[in-house]
Amino acid sequence: MENFTFSHPTRIHFGRGEENHVGDRIRRRGGTRVLIHYGGTSAVKSGLIYRVTRSLERAGLATFPLGGVLPNPRSGHVRNGIELCRKENIDFILAVGGGSVIDSAKAIALGAAYTGDFWDFFDGKAIPTTVLPVASVLTIAAAGSEVSPVTVITREDGMLKRHYSSERIRPVFAVMNPELTITVPPYQTASGATDMMAHVIERYFTNTTGVELTDRLCEAVMLTIRTEVPRVLKDPGNYDARANLMWAGAIAHNDICGVGREQDWASHALEHELSGLYDCAHGAGLAVILPAWMEYVMQHDIARFAQFAVRVWGCDMNFAHPETTARAGIDAFRAFLRQIGMPTSFADIRAREEDIPTLIDKLHLGHNTLGAFVKLDRNDCENIYRLACRQTTAP
Amino acid sequence: MENFTFSHPTRIHFGRGEENHVGDRIRRRGGTRVLIHYGGTSAVKSGLIYRVTRSLERAGLATFPLGGVLPNPRSGHVRNGIELCRKENIDFILAVGGGSVIDSAKAIALGAAYTGDFWDFFDGKAIPTTVLPVASVLTIAAAGSEVSPVTVITREDGMLKRHYSSERIRPVFAVMNPELTITVPPYQTASGATDMMAHVIERYFTNTTGVELTDRLCEAVMLTIRTEVPRVLKDPGNYDARANLMWAGAIAHNDICGVGREQDWASHALEHELSGLYDCAHGAGLAVILPAWMEYVMQHDIARFAQFAVRVWGCDMNFAHPETTARAGIDAFRAFLRQIGMPTSFADIRAREEDIPTLIDKLHLGHNTLGAFVKLDRNDCENIYRLACRQTTAP
Numbered sequence: 001m002e003n004f005t006f007s008h009p010t011r012i013h014f015g016r017g018e019e020n021h022v023g024d025r026i027r028r029r030g031g032t033r034v035l036i037h038y039g040g041t042s043a044v045k046s047g048l049i050y051r052v053t054r055s056l057e058r059a060g061l062a063t064f065p066l067g068g069v070l071p072n073p074r075s076g077h078v079r080n081g082i083e084l085c086r087k088e089n090i091d092f093i094l095a096v097g098g099g100s101v102i103d104s105a106k107a108i109a110l111g112a113a114y115t116g117d118f119w120d121f122f123d124g125k126a127i128p129t130t131v132l133p134v135a136s137v138l139t140i141a142a143a144g145s146e147v148s149p150v151t152v153i154t155r156e157d158g159m160l161k162r163h164y165s166s167e168r169i170r171p172v173f174a175v176m177n178p179e180l181t182i183t184v185p186p187y188q189t190a191s192g193a194t195d196m197m198a199h200v201i202e203r204y205f206t207n208t209t210g211v212e213l214t215d216r217l218c219e220a221v222m223l224t225i226r227t228e229v230p231r232v233l234k235d236p237g238n239y240d241a242r243a244n245l246m247w248a249g250a251i252a253h254n255d256i257c258g259v260g261r262e263q264d265w266a267s268h269a270l271e272h273e274l275s276g277l278y279d280c281a282h283g284a285g286l287a288v289i290l291p292a293w294m295e296y297v298m299q300h301d302i303a304r305f306a307q308f309a310v311r312v313w314g315c316d317m318n319f320a321h322p323e324t325t326a327r328a329g330i331d332a333f334r335a336f337l338r339q340i341g342m343p344t345s346f347a348d349i350r351a352r353e354e355d356i357p358t359l360i361d362k363l364h365l366g367h368n369t370l371g372a373f374v375k376l377d378r379n380d381c382e383n384i385y386r387l388a389c390r391q392t393t394a395p
Numbered sequence: 396m397e398n399f400t401f402s403h404p405t406r407i408h409f410g411r412g413e414e415n416h417v418g419d420r421i422r423r424r425g426g427t428r429v430l431i432h433y434g435g436t437s438a439v440k441s442g443l444i445y446r447v448t449r450s451l452e453r454a455g456l457a458t459f460p461l462g463g464v465l466p467n468p469r470s471g472h473v474r475n476g477i478e479l480c481r482k483e484n485i486d487f488i489l490a491v492g493g494g495s496v497i498d499s500a501k502a503i504a505l506g507a508a509y510t511g512d513f514w515d516f517f518d519g520k521a522i523p524t525t526v527l528p529v530a531s532v533l534t535i536a537a538a539g540s541e542v543s544p545v546t547v548i549t550r551e552d553g554m555l556k557r558h559y560s561s562e563r564i565r566p567v568f569a570v571m572n573p574e575l576t577i578t579v580p581p582y583q584t585a586s587g588a589t590d591m592m593a594h595v596i597e598r599y600f601t602n603t604t605g606v607e608l609t610d611r612l613c614e615a616v617m618l619t620i621r622t623e624v625p626r627v628l629k630d631p632g633n634y635d636a637r638a639n640l641m642w643a644g645a646i647a648h649n650d651i652c653g654v655g656r657e658q659d660w661a662s663h664a665l666e667h668e669l670s671g672l673y674d675c676a677h678g679a680g681l682a683v684i685l686p687a688w689m690e691y692v693m694q695h696d697i698a699r700f701a702q703f704a705v706r707v708w709g710c711d712m713n714f715a716h717p718e719t720t721a722r723a724g725i726d727a728f729r730a731f732l733r734q735i736g737m738p739t740s741f742a743d744i745r746a747r748e749e750d751i752p753t754l755i756d757k758l759h760l761g762h763n764t765l766g767a768f769v770k771l772d773r774n775d776c777e778n779i780y781r782l783a784c785r786q787t788t789a790p
Contacts, residue, residue, distance in 0.1 A: 001573075001638040003410025008403035014655065015398025178396075210635025213619040213643050220611035227607055240605025243396040243655070248608050256651065260409065260638070 001210050001260040008254050010147045011173040018175045019137045022052055023059030031092030033062045037105045038096040039069040052096055064088050072275050073104040075155045081108035095136040099143025102136045106151035106169040109134045122162045131168045137175040140184050141246040142192025144199055144253025146174035154276055161276035178243040186233050190340040191283030193229045196252040198286040202265050203258035205373040211261045218257045222312045224248050229340050266371025267293045273359045280349040287342035291334045292388035297374040302326050346389040353389045396605050396655040403649050405542045406568040413570045414532045417447055418454030420568055426487030428457045432500045433491045434464040447491055459483050467670050468499040470550045480507035490531040494538025497531045501546035501564040504529045517557045526563045532570040535579050536641040537587025539594055539648025541569035549671055556671035573638040581628050585735040586678030588624045591647040593681040597660045598653035600768040606656045613652045617707045619643050624735050661766025662688045668754045675744040682737035686729045687783035692769040697721050741784040748784045
């Protein structure tokens with residue numbers, strides 16, 4: 001096990017009706033002029049934005065709505081938010097939505113208190129000194145952005161999708177009411193669950209030995225996702241199943257599954273170019289990349305893939321031929337992705353084999369490599385994209 | 396699943412050598428005059444107290460050592476600590492030790508900033524407004540006090556063992572270097588592991604349904620303890636096994652295994668009277684109580700005990716007779732406790748059947764009950780103590 005630090009300063013308020021107390025919670029943390037930041041019209045139509053605004057008004061806070069965040073959020077929207085914050089002297093940002101809304105709220109929080117352009121942080125040209133506090137009312141179980149110090153933004157100029165991480169942008173609190181996720185459509189539910197699964201897989205496949213506890217915690221989260229997604233798809237109103245998925249999204253990404261071990265993250269980088277170029281759901285892109293990545297790197301550690309197969313997918317261990325078990329685990333994972341309606345090939349997300357050179361160029365690898373479990377050079381990345389092309393399309 | 400709040404503000408610094416940076420960490424948090432609070436002479440002899448003191452001195456902090464904390468820490472020691480803090484204007488408490496040292500540091504932190512007697516908090520007569528900040532350098536994997544808001548103190552007058560909980564006494568940081576636990580003797584190692592196991596079991600046996608994820612997380616921690624304790628007893632210097640146990644102690648008690656569900660805690664209450672009266676190790680007392688409690692309440696939820704048997708102890712599920720499996724799980728747990736050298740009967744800890752009326756009186760139950768999974772009245776508690784008497788003694 002490697003040395004590590006861990007804390008989870010984001011306060012979680014989990015359960016039914018919690019969004020109605022959000023005004024008091026912001027006031028207690030010193031917020032007075034609050035940007036209410038959201039995505040499309042669904043949060044307005046459902047009455048959620050109204051309820052949240054009422055809660056803030058009852059607490060005596062001034063509110064400034066800003067909607068229109070898109071999936072794979074863009075730098076243009078972030079700049080609009082920064083401008084509004086400066087103009088209205090906003091001192092607190094409440095993100096009402098999923099990962100895209102929270103990620104762009106974090107980027108606005110960075111930029112509003114900085115005199116230069118916010119992309120400087122993503123380019124490594126600046127380090128934040130002060131940022132606006134961010135909190136969230138989560139509406140989809142997926143990205144884990146509600147508890148993470150990370151934001152992912154796409155710069156329109158070149159459609160570059162890049163991430164930035166700082167403890168300063170970790171949300172101060174998160175309201176997680178599973179009822180708010182009941183109306184999330186099946187495809188988005190499954191995409192979100194795939195993203196969570198990926199957050200665990202990126203931590204699970206490691207070269208660090210002696211990490212029994214985090215292995216077991218990773219398996220606990222993956223087993224939960226495996227159990228609860230089919231339940232939710234069958235019965236979208238199942239509160240407990242929605243609740244377990246929503247909490248799994250936070251546990252998958254608060255690093256309790258990743259401390260003390262080398263983490264990989266190559267699949268995320270490979271996927272970011274897919275959703276950057278084709279604007280597919282991040283989880284859908286991951287469903288295409290992950291099985292291909294697994295096939296490609298499996299030989300590096302057959303025992304670990306066999307453990308994944310046995311403990312997560314309930315495969316029988318073939319003690320004489322562990323590779324058979326390892327392969328059965330990848331097959332079971334791919335079958336699970338198809339069962340929950342995820343794409344598993346390039347064609348399913350309208351990605352094209354002839355774009356692979358473009359995808360590789362956009363990775364800007366040069367002589368660097370991606371990932372840690374197996375370090376991938378340009379050639380490896382190309383091979384994985386090609387494997388993902390050739391995977392059977394979803395039925 | 397029930398509504399809940401969760402956060403983990405205690406910052407963990409985990410791994411080799413972390414204790415050498417403790418001075419800087421305290422200074423950054425505003426400490427200037429620091430009580431170094433420890434237990435017996437082992438921390439002095441090992442050079443740990445010297446190294447920690449050097450780190451504080453290098454950071455320009457004034458240090459005030461106070462040793463002599465005993466297991467099952469007493470109110471008299473707490474009062475001495477409070478007096479020293481007031482006399483020397485101490486503004487930060489660093490606990491170097493295990494649960495007893497950290498628990499009494501928390502009680503000192505409560506009392507030093509309060510004009511009345513610190514027991515007022517335990518009696519419910521006062522609520523803390525300000526307390527001194529507490530941090531720890533942990534030397535045994537066990538109580539989880541390094542991340543919890545709880546302190547347990549024994550009042551000499553009547554040997555009353557009572558607990559108090561407040562977010563204000565949750566440690567601000569914890570240094571967890573597994574190397575510091577390598578010299579912990581086998582019996583203390585096993586007692587500590589039993590305490591951790593109990594922290595999970597008190598959360599695992601619940602009437603709350605639909606808590607798949609926390610069930611799985613509980614099982615992950617129990618599987619880790621089951622795997623790592625025998626490894627550590629066989630090879631006390633196994634760093635990774637020590638590290639997994641140490642981190643399991645924190646995960647078992649930071650409530651990540653307990654959120655959203657009714658928790659029990661009857662076994663802890665029943666045990667506190669044992670260690671209060673006989674001064675046995677808390678973990679040893681739990682090893683005596685837990686199997687008896689399980690036997691007594693098993694009929695309440697055979698399915699849950701079968702799940703415990705199959706998922707944690709690897710028992711075969713007897714689908715036709717689940718009770719057989721449930722019983723096999725309790726037997727496997729008891730066998731594990733014996734294998735790691737724990738007592739499993741009253742006689743093993745020199746407790747006496749004729750003291751049972753005294754133990755029951757000290758519980759001060761009146762018409763109240765203990766626990767939640769099954770609510771235990773005086774009669775139930777007596778039956779469990781009698782079952783614990785009759786369990787076979789350790790070989």
